[in-house]
Amino acid sequence: MDQQPTVGILHPGSMGAAVAACAARNAADVLWCDAGRSPATAQRAAQFGLTRVSTLGELLGRSDIVIGLCPPAAAENLARDVAEHGFAGLYVEANAINPERTARIADLLSTTTTVVDGGVVGSPPIHGKTPALYLSGPAPATSSVARLFADTDVHTTVLGTAVGQASALKLSYAAFQKVSRVLVALSTGLARHHGVDQELLTVAGKRHDSYLSEPEYVAKAAARAWRWGPEMHEVGDALEAAGLPSDLLRAAAATLSRWDDAKDDDELTLADALDRLAQP
Known part of the structure; x- marks a missing residue:
């Protein structure tokens, strides 16, 4: 062209x-x-x-x-x-x-x-x-x-x-990058429920490669959950096609669905996101 x-x-x-x-x-x-x-x-x-x-x-x-x-x-x-x-x-x-x-x-x-x-x-x-x-x-x-x-x-x-290679790379990365944010939300929510969320930050902050030291990203994940959830189901389908278990990705999608009503909410705070996660 x-x-x-x-x-x-x-x-x-x-x-x-x-x-x-x-x-x-x-x-x-x-x-x-x-x-x-x-x-x-x-x-x-x-x-x-x-x-x-x-x-x-x-x-x-x-x-x-x-x-x-x-x-x-x-x-x-x-x-x-x-x-x-x-x-x-x-x-x-x-x-x-x-x-x-x-x-x-x-x-x-x-x-x-x-x-x-x-x-x-x-x-x-x-x-x-x-x-x-x-x-x-x-x-x-x-x-x-x-x-x-x-x-x-x-x-x-x-x-x-080969058609499919780019999609496979995208989902392979998304499986880690997005589910890790869901785990941060769950870990932070659990610590917050028991009043030890600041202590969790201190522990995580000792490891510079830990997403737990960046809980503010949870609010961004919540605002994008309406897109990320379906993507996790796509990853689950791809895992099953490869003979691999998809349970973790399906669970991540179910967790993300609790934030569906936060679609593109740029004003969402970490506290708001965790409240919605705990009380759908």
Whole structure:
């Protein structure tokens, strides 16, 4: 793809909008579809300078590359919508889903569409954050996606040619990184219940590699639980497919569900999060 491509983002959530804004540096235009989207989504899209279109058909008809970034549960329905329009470009499946689902999506779109598997590791690329976008799939297509993010705050790495590799890496990291935050919440909540939470901080602070020394992150985890919970189920499915037990991840998802009503609450405090955890 020698000329700058037109890119579509489905959909501009906190991660998708920021990633799309990075892609805009090497794209002719970045489109988003406002059909069925919330005022908050529209505000984000405007903030990042994305171009609004009215229908999915228009977005797909004008786009060379489409990036799918949505909650895990919606990934296959989103891909079906794209398939129904016969999209003939390059589709980046960048959702936090297990490799088997990624492969199903690739098969679903294979008639007309080239699919690249993508896994985003890190926070949205704002305020100096530089997430990694891992890619796997057909070599010419992964190279096109890597060029799209060249010299931006999204750092790309191509893992190989097999669809599923990027998803597997994303979930392998998420299994540790996110469940560890759930364990911090449970440990801190237990210590707080017995009035020894400050002592727990002192003990944990003696180990610089302990998440227990950063309990303030629990509030951020609670605000993101509506996304993290479904992701833990994806990890559980991936573990089971690999012949590994999924109980811990299912339990983490159940714990995260106690924070579902804290969705994107940036004002949430540690005390609020622990209270919700103890009294759903």
